[in-house]
Amino acid sequence: MVNERPLRIIHCFRSPIGGIFRHVRDLAEYHARQGHDVGIVCDSSTGGAYEDALFDEIRPFLSLGMFRLPIRRSVSPSDLRALWGSYREIRSLQPDVLHGHGAKGGAIARVIGSVLRVNRYRVARLYSPHGGSLHYSRDTFAGNAILRIEHLLESFTDALVFVCDFEHDTYVAKVGKPRCRSERIYNGISDRDFDTVYPREDAADFLYIGMLRDLKGPDVFIEAFAKTERRVGRPLSALMIGDGPDEAKYEHTMLRLGLGRRIAMMPAMKAREAFAMTRAVVVPSRAESMPYIVLEALAAKVPVIASRVGGIPEVLGNDNIALAEPADADALAAAMARSVTDPKWRMQVMPDPDRFKGTFSASVMAASMMKLYRELLPRRGHKAGCTVSARLA
Missing domain, CATH: 3.40.50.2000 (Glycogen Phosphorylase B;)
Structure with missing residues (x-):
């Protein structure tokens, strides 16, 4: 079958704590067990002994390794250094999939994926908000700016992945109806x-x-x-x-x-x-x-x-x-x-x-995510593009 080779997947996110880190760890483990190569790019300045232990648990499943560098929570000039450092590392790993989680991770994955595409390297660019910037309101200057950036970055996105219907509806209300493909894939936990x-x-x-x-x-x-x-x-x-x-x-x-x-x-x-x-x-x-x-x-x-x-x-x-x-x-x-x-x-x-188990298990989540990854990757002789899915319309 087309595109059934193992994929090279890199997850980008800022803070290695909380739900996003759990989400990435589960996806990494399930996909690695299926024979795919997985790597992580995340912040080096947050987390402690507890998070270090979690990294030790997931490390055996990261055949593409783990790259950590300072990524600040707020928007700052240091983001340019983080982008450049991430780009050099990601380019050398030649990923098929860049999946960004949270606002900062989403920006890193989509900007770097788009630069790779300019250089004729095909990579699927995905973004899961996990709440993040969607907690902001357009009634404030900072919130309005962040939501405008979300709208702009959508042009560099192959698929938006929402972890629940509420997240999708909030995105539509605050950013607008997605102009690229969007899917709802519930969070799941292991057996x-x-x-x-x-x-x-x-x-x-x-x-x-x-x-x-x-x-x-x-x-x-x-x-x-x-x-x-x-x-x-x-x-x-x-x-x-x-x-x-x-x-x-x-x-x-x-x-x-x-x-x-x-x-x-x-x-x-x-x-x-x-x-x-x-x-x-x-x-x-x-x-x-x-x-x-x-x-x-x-x-x-x-x-x-x-x-x-x-x-x-x-x-x-x-x-x-x-x-x-x-x-x-x-x-x-x-x-x-x-x-x-x-x-x-x-x-x-x-x-x-x-x-409950049939809806919120990690095996269901990982299978749905892999299906989406496969569908976003171009067949030989075809171009990948931003398509609109009616499933969340």
Whole structure:
């Protein structure tokens, strides 16, 4: 068959933490096991010991290696150095596919892929926003500029890959209807993540796990926890696991509210280790795309209470009683209180396990992505171009 040779795939992204890094690791492992050559280009200035351990796990699957260089979060003149350094490395690897993740990764993949095309080198250029720049608003100068850049870069894109319908709809609303091919491919998790995690005897009532920054809602979680205790009329317990720039602020808030002994804080760890320490995961984010922590928890049979943001309702179901309006501590507390007072609550909020696995497994995600890669690569004697897909119209 045409184009059935192994592909050379390079994933470009900025920060090796959180959902994007998980997404890339899963794709890299699945595609490497199928015989493809995979490499990574990402930032060298973020991440710590936990992320270093994750790199060690994925390194055996990166036959094209891993290239790390400083890539700042904000737009700056140093981006030109990052582009030049990435270009030299990527050009030498002769990729078939450049897949950019997040705003910075998307820019690197598409700009470099386009330069390679000027030199008559054919490479498929893909971009997955993963939320990223779509969190910005056109009402601000910076947001308007970033969304205009997204619109401009679309001309250098062969396919946009959205991880949920919400992300696609947000892109259309803020950037415009895609002028190139677009696909929705849900995030997926590996088969090993579908093993049940049972809570320890001393498990906390609630767990927050993720980045300690306001966008993810740790402050909402703390306030909602205090309100939940008042609703149920007894002390409860909680864990906050993660690292981030606002950690000290949240510690101060807990002390001010007198919760220091009932909410414990721990550094970042693997999600499945954390799941054994709780009876319910709380995702209080103000904005999300398709957070992996929701998929991982549900696969491990740990119920989730979450803000109604991003693609979370696509996973739980839009009418799920475990959903609360974002940044609303009262609504979140109501859902949390119900989880500890209603014996039927767990049965009502958990999705059908077979349907869930059939939709959100990494094998499905990786197969769909490979099919897209193949379709974007030109047949011999044909030119690759930007085509419009009606699947997300």
